[in-house]
Amino acid sequence: MTDSIVPQTYQQWRHCITEICQIPLTAEYIEKRLQSLNNPNDHTTTQFVRLYGEKQRIQTLHWFEQAKTELPTP
Numbered sequence: 001m002t003d004s005i006v007p008q009t010y011q012q013w014r015h016c017i018t019e020i021c022q023i024p025l026t027a028e029y030i031e032k033r034l035q036s037l038n039n040p041n042d043h044t045t046t047q048f049v050r051l052y053g054e055k056q057r058i059q060t061l062h063w064f065e066q067a068k069t070e071l072p073t074p
Helices: 011-022 029-036 043-050 055-069
Strands: none
Touching: 011 055, 029 043, 029 055, 043 055
């Protein structure tokens, strides 16, 4: 990673979520985060945008969508 604490790539983001924060990217977690990040009235989303900006919110949505496609099929 560069000097930024904000991930710049999918691999960096995934590492932050799964390794540093130790949050498994389960279908349930991904869906909850997608719903939250798509809701402009959600408190966590407004805080996220305030801290990191709208561009990062959109990028993070894409990363969650990508992680969703990598889930094993039942």
